[in-house]
Amino acid sequence: MEKKNQLLHVAFIMDGNGRWAKARHLPRHLGHKEGCERIIDIYEECLALGIKVMSLYAFSTENWNRPKGEINHLFRYLDIFFKREIDRMVKDGCSVVISGDISKLPVKTQKTLQKSIELTKNNTRFYFNICLNYGGKDELVRAAKLFAQDVKDGKKEIEDLNEKSFEDYLYTKGLPPVDLLIRTSGEMRTSNYLPWQLAYAEFIFPKTPWPDFTKEEFRKCLDIYYGRDRRFGGIKDE
Ligand code: IPE
Ligand code: IPE
Ligand code: MG
Numbered sequence: 001m002e003k004k005n006q007l008l009h010v011a012f013i014m015d016g017n018g019r020w021a022k023a024r025h026l027p028r029h030l031g032h033k034e035g036c037e038r039i040i041d042i043y044e045e046c047l048a049l050g051i052k053v054m055s056l057y058a059f060s061t062e063n064w065n066r067p068k069g070e071i072n073h074l075f076r077y078l079d080i081f082f083k084r085e086i087d088r089m090v091k092d093g094c095s096v097v098i099s100g101d102i103s104k105l106p107v108k109t110q111k112t113l114q115k116s117i118e119l120t121k122n123n124t125r126f127y128f129n130i131c132l133n134y135g136g137k138d139e140l141v142r143a144a145k146l147f148a149q150d151v152k153d154g155k156k157e158i159e160d161l162n163e164k165s166f167e168d169y170l171y172t173k174g175l176p177p178v179d180l181l182i183r184t185s186g187e188m189r190t191s192n193y194l195p196w197q198l199a200y201a202e203f204i205f206p207k208t209p210w211p212d213f214t215k216e217e218f219r220k221c222l223d224i225y226y227g228r229d230r231r232f233g234g235i236k237d238e
Contacts, residue, residue, distance in 0.1 A: 003226050010046065011055035011178045011201070013193055014039075016185025016209025029073035034211035036077045040085055043128065045215045047092060049222070053127040053175050055099070057193050061135030075109045078132075082112045086119060093125030099171035100134035127175060134171070136195035143169035172197055180225045182218075184210045202228050 014035055021031030039056065046054045058078060063071070082096075089096065096116040103110070113132075146169045150156040167173060178194060178201040186207040190198065204221045206213070229236055 008176045009053040013183035014210040020209040020211040055129040095123040097129040099131040
């Protein structure tokens with residue numbers, strides 16, 4: 001397949017863990033456990049393909065509506081994930097980026113995340129952006145407040161704000177826009193994920209639930225992506 005589209009940034013909404021578990025008569029949290037195993041497979045594939053950034057929706061600002069037990073399991077699996085994988089991420093030249101307010105997470109998970117950021121902060125080969133307690137509306141309101149504060153402090157003029165400079169106030173500062181969004185499990189919505197960054201992304205909605213989303217499934221999505229016409233408001237090349 002001819003790779004006519006560039007692919008710098010791929011974002012995932014890792015959905016369907018609960019339904020995957022339910023279909024196996026397992027508790028929902030075992031779906032999250034299995035889902036965490038897929039993260040590293042897809043990470044490896046992104047690195048192998050020369051992609052620069054992967055973003056993962058791991059916990060939304062709306063996911064606090066879930067039972068406390070499920071939430072605790074989720075953060076525990078993420079803690080285990082980072083403890084297990086951080087050494088290879090360091091070796092791979094991967095930088096861990098967090099999007100979202102992690103101050104509301106269990107202290108243990110916060111510490112693991114802070115350590116992961118610290119250990120990888122100088123890496124530039126690949127960016128692993130994990131969205132935790134992330135909400136797109138929350139991110140935009142936060143950005144507006146940060147800019148307003150800079151104006152108030154005399155560091156910025158209102159005229160300084162434009163589509164480029166606004167990005168400095170987002171969690172994803174410095175990262176390229178999302179080229180491809182993949183949401184597993186067949187749901188066709190963005191659920192408050194990266195509204196700014198997805199403005200010109202291609203969307204693919206595979207039916208596969210996240211715990212079954214293998215490297216092969218990912219490659220099938222990439223074939224679809226490379227076949228798409230991205231026009232960015234222009235017209236197709238003759
Ligand atoms: C996605 O799987 C994981 C998180 C939201 C953290 P779900 O838990 O939403 O799985 P379904 O959608 O209920 O199957
Ligand atoms: C979106 O999935 C959030 C994550 C995958 C972390 P949800 O399962 O929470 O979204 P809705 O409720 O179906 O929109
Ligand atoms: Mg879901």
